[in-house]
Amino acid sequence: MSKGNFTRRSMLKTGVATGAALAVPTIFTGRVWADGHTGFTNAPGEDTVTLGFNVPQTGAYADEGADELRAFQLAVQHLNGEGDGGMLNTFSSQVLDGTGILGRRVEYVTGDTQTSSDAARSSARSMIERDGAIMISGGSSSGVAVAVQSLCQDAGVIFMAGLTHANDTTGKDMRANGFRHFFNTEMTGRALAPILEGLYGTDRKVYHLTADYNWGWSQERSIRAYTEGMGWETVNNVLTPVGAGDFSSYLTPVANSGADVLILNHYGGDMVNSLTQAVQFGLRDMQANGKNFEIVVPLFSRLMARGAGPAIANIHGSTNWHWSLPDEGSQAFVRSFGTEYGFPPSQAAHTCYVQTLLYADAVARGGSFNPCSVVEALEGFEFDGMGNGPTLYRADDHQCFKDVLVVRGKENPENEYDLLEIVEVTPREAVTYPVDHPDFVEGQLGTCNPGA
Amino acid sequence: MEAIILQVLNGLDKGSAYALIALGLTLIFGTLGVVNFAHGALFMLGAFIAVTLRRVFNLSFQTIDETRTDFLGNAMTVNTPYVEHWFGPEVGSTIIDWSVPLAVLVAIPIMGLVGVIMERGLIKHFYKRPHADQILVTFGLAIVLQEIIKAFYGANPIPTPAPEAFIGSFDFGVLLGFDPFSIMYPYWRLVYFGFSAVIIGAVFAFLRYTTFGMVVRAGMADRETVGLLGIDIDRRFVIMFAIAAIVAGLAGVMYTPILSPNYHIGMDFLVLSFVVVVVGGMGSLPGAVAAGFLLGILQSFASMSQIIEIVPGINQVIIYLVAVVVLLTRPRGLMGRKGVMEE
Numbered sequence: 183m184s185k186g187n188f189t190r191r192s193m194l195k196t197g198v199a200t201g202a203a204l205a206v207p208t209i210f211t212g213r214v215w216a217d218g219h220t221g222f223t224n225a226p227g228e229d230t231v232t233l234g235f236n237v238p239q240t241g242a243y244a245d246e247g248a249d250e251l252r253a254f255q256l257a258v259q260h261l262n263g264e265g266d267g268g269m270l271n272t273f274s275s276q277v278l279d280g281t282g283i284l285g286r287r288v289e290y291v292t293g294d295t296q297t298s299s300d301a302a303r304s305s306a307r308s309m310i311e312r313d314g315a316i317m318i319s320g321g322s323s324s325g326v327a328v329a330v331q332s333l334c335q336d337a338g339v340i341f342m343a344g345l346t347h348a349n350d351t352t353g354k355d356m357r358a359n360g361f362r363h364f365f366n367t368e369m370t371g372r373a374l375a376p377i378l379e380g381l382y383g384t385d386r387k388v389y390h391l392t393a394d395y396n397w398g399w400s401q402e403r404s405i406r407a408y409t410e411g412m413g414w415e416t417v418n419n420v421l422t423p424v425g426a427g428d429f430s431s432y433l434t435p436v437a438n439s440g441a442d443v444l445i446l447n448h449y450g451g452d453m454v455n456s457l458t459q460a461v462q463f464g465l466r467d468m469q470a471n472g473k474n475f476e477i478v479v480p481l482f483s484r485l486m487a488r489g490a491g492p493a494i495a496n497i498h499g500s501t502n503w504h505w506s507l508p509d510e511g512s513q514a515f516v517r518s519f520g521t522e523y524g525f526p527p528s529q530a531a532h533t534c535y536v537q538t539l540l541y542a543d544a545v546a547r548g549g550s551f552n553p554c555s556v557v558e559a560l561e562g563f564e565f566d567g568m569g570n571g572p573t574l575y576r577a578d579d580h581q582c583f584k585d586v587l588v589v590r591g592k593e594n595p596e597n598e599y600d601l602l603e604i605v606e607v608t609p610r611e612a613v614t615y616p617v618d619h620p621d622f623v624e625g626q627l628g629t630c631n632p633g634a
Numbered sequence: 635m636e637a638i639i640l641q642v643l644n645g646l647d648k649g650s651a652y653a654l655i656a657l658g659l660t661l662i663f664g665t666l667g668v669v670n671f672a673h674g675a676l677f678m679l680g681a682f683i684a685v686t687l688r689r690v691f692n693l694s695f696q697t698i699d700e701t702r703t704d705f706l707g708n709a710m711t712v713n714t715p716y717v718e719h720w721f722g723p724e725v726g727s728t729i730i731d732w733s734v735p736l737a738v739l740v741a742i743p744i745m746g747l748v749g750v751i752m753e754r755g756l757i758k759h760f761y762k763r764p765h766a767d768q769i770l771v772t773f774g775l776a777i778v779l780q781e782i783i784k785a786f787y788g789a790n791p792i793p794t795p796a797p798e799a800f801i802g803s804f805d806f807g808v809l810l811g812f813d814p815f816s817i818m819y820p821y822w823r824l825v826y827f828g829f830s831a832v833i834i835g836a837v838f839a840f841l842r843y844t845t846f847g848m849v850v851r852a853g854m855a856d857r858e859t860v861g862l863l864g865i866d867i868d869r870r871f872v873i874m875f876a877i878a879a880i881v882a883g884l885a886g887v888m889y890t891p892i893l894s895p896n897y898h899i900g901m902d903f904l905v906l907s908f909v910v911v912v913v914g915g916m917g918s919l920p921g922a923v924a925a926g927f928l929l930g931i932l933q934s935f936a937s938m939s940q941i942i943e944i945v946p947g948i949n950q951v952i953i954y955l956v957a958v959v960v961l962l963t964r965p966r967g968l969m970g971r972k973g974v975m976e977e
Binding site for chain 2: 230239240241244245248277311418420421423427430431432434435437438439453454458459463464465467468469470481490496505506517520521525526596597599600606
């Protein structure tokens with residue numbers, strides 16, 4: 183029996199090669215090619231449009247991530263005409279009518295950022311390439327926001343940042359396809375410093391513990407600039423790893439450092455641990471330089487306050503938004519969210535909800551899902567009715583400018599949600615910084631990328 | 635001087651946790667010859683026993699208080715824990731407050747049972763397999779346990795406070811003649827250190843002064859000879875596995891007020907504890923304990939800003955650096971038996 187040329191192995195090889203060759207033309211018939219015909223990445227069909235919600239479901243910021251996801255789901259409900267409509271009723275722009283976005287029913291996919299830039303990019307890429315998401319939102323870390331924003335710019339989709347507070351997001355790393363509703367560390371410095379001066383005077387010595395990544399550095403730089411500006415001396419700044427858990431070895435040197443103020447540039451689970459442990463180590467009871475020792479948390483949130491429990495009493499910080507704000511928009515959102523989930527929303531939930539509505543509104547006003555149309559509709563957009571008073575999406579850097587809240591941990595909360603009280607609503611004018619501010623001037627928006 | 639005393643104190647509680655986990659790891663390695671990568675998961679299970687007991691104590695029924703309003707303006711729903719209802723508000727709230735120490739009592743039988751099930755159900759099938767197989771299977775088990783906890787309790791850390799009587803700090807400064815507030819140390823961390831010392835002492839006393847312990851020590855030295863003497867060493871080893879599981883579990887229970895437990899807390903401690911075991915010497919119980927405290931204290935010193943300024947990042951690598959130096963100069967570890975790591 184003669185041996186043929188086609189052995190099993192060669193057949194397999196040929197099969198694989200043929201398959202690969204046949205697969206190549208699918209690039210021209212697949213989604214990417216189809217999108218090319220409509221001029222931008224992931225153009226939706228006639229019936230539905232898909233949004234991608236990328237939040238930390240694990241890691242130090244998982245609490246925020248869970249609340250962000252709840253808010254996104256609520257926003258989708260309201261856009262699709264379900265529920266009570268929430269802020270759609272109070273939003274100054276009234277083009278959204280509960281029929282989805284431009285007549286397409288809104289669907290969504292989710293990803294887990296794991297509070298890691300690599301994981302976040304990977305899940306965002308998957309949502310764009312596999313699920314056809316036309317807008318990505320979420321995140322709870324500036325490192326993640328910067329990474330995903332850059333990916334979205336390259337892919338040609340819009341990035342509506344969630345909780346990201348570092349200056350770089352709309353400074354050094356700004357992108358034309360990226361937008362931030364949340365405030366930043368510069369605004370925190372501007373809002374918080376006058377309150378700290380009034381409370382603790384101008385003669386103070388400060389010890390910083392700083393989360394060792396993009397946001398921590400930004401927070402420390404901003405708050406240091408403003409506290410030193412009012413006469414406070416910086417004694418030390420120690421960088422701590424994200425997710426360190428036990429901060430005791432960083433906290434113990436504080437007592438003998440000559441400092442009388444500890445500023446914790448930490449967030450999420452890290453803040454819960456460092457603040458709780460700082461109180462356990464007796465720093466709140468200490469006296470130094472003849473003054474009561476004080477702890478400041480520049481970026482505060484109710485979720486952190488809940489985690490830290492009684493340790494938050496009388497601790498001051500800033501926040502983007504709080505559920506107790508009395509304006510109509512905030513209360514409409516609290517009512518919707520509270521009825522749906524049984525507790526009030528966090529600032530992370532608020533910013534994500536608002537960002538989703540703002541995106542949908544920009545598409546509707548521009549009449550197109552094309553990212554360049556969305557960019558045009560959002561740049562310089564003035565709106566109200568979404569909490570924090572009148573708000574501007576500044577065209578130069580895609581940063582929202584609005585009132586910033588200074589809050590204090592309550593000593594005797596009435597219930598588990600009543601943890602922070604608003605000390606001051608710092609008006610938008612006071613926190614607005616010039617476009618050529620040194621911390622932001624390095625950035626270049628570039629031009630919008632519609633992809634495809 | 636104050637700073638040095640503080641960092642030594644500070645290293646003690648971290649060192650206590652390392653030592654307790656490393657002690658269990660060494661017991662299992664020394665008696666059964668198994669490298670148990672699921673040991674950190676046992677620490678985590680202990681922590682979640684404390685979390686669960688607190689939740690059980692907090693199980694409540696709801697009543698409506700018309701005189702107060704919630705955040706939506708509706709009449710306030712008030713939760714009353716059953717234990718407060720049954721035992722009165724004062725006794726009830728004390729029971730809830732003391733849930734972490736009470737969890738120790740619950741954890742002992744549960745962790746013992748978990749240890750026996752783990753050993754009989756899985757580990758015993760791998761005694762004669764290579765260490766690589768044991769590592770793979772126990773690591774897999776650790777991930778399974780971790781994911782089960784994540785599915786039930788979520789990914790977020792769950793604050794589990796110490797009893798109110800232990801909130802606050804002890805002023806060592808005044809005691810030692812330094813300025814007040816110069817050396818403050820939280821009460822609960824002192825409790826943890828004391829608790830660890832008791833557990834470690836009890837394990838050593840058990841091995842040193844009981845016939846059972848004597849046989850186990852003999853088994854650790856030469857398993858085959860002890861078996862030839864007609865002693866059922868396997869049964870004793872099961873008990874040792876259970877004891878190791880209980881030690882890890884109790885370490886986890888008592889650590890919850892120091893660090894809010896989450897599903898990967900065990901893995902965080904496991905890696906460091908293995909380094910502790912290697913530095914102390916595989917198979918050496920005193921080595922595990924001594925290295926646990928030594929590395930805990932070294933890690934604390936490495937986190938001092940004066941040190942970080944000179945060598946940035948040293949706080950995160952110090953333990954591994956020490957391990958490298960020890961292994962290069964003394965492969966058997968500080969107190970390890972000759973031959974265990976030098977085959």
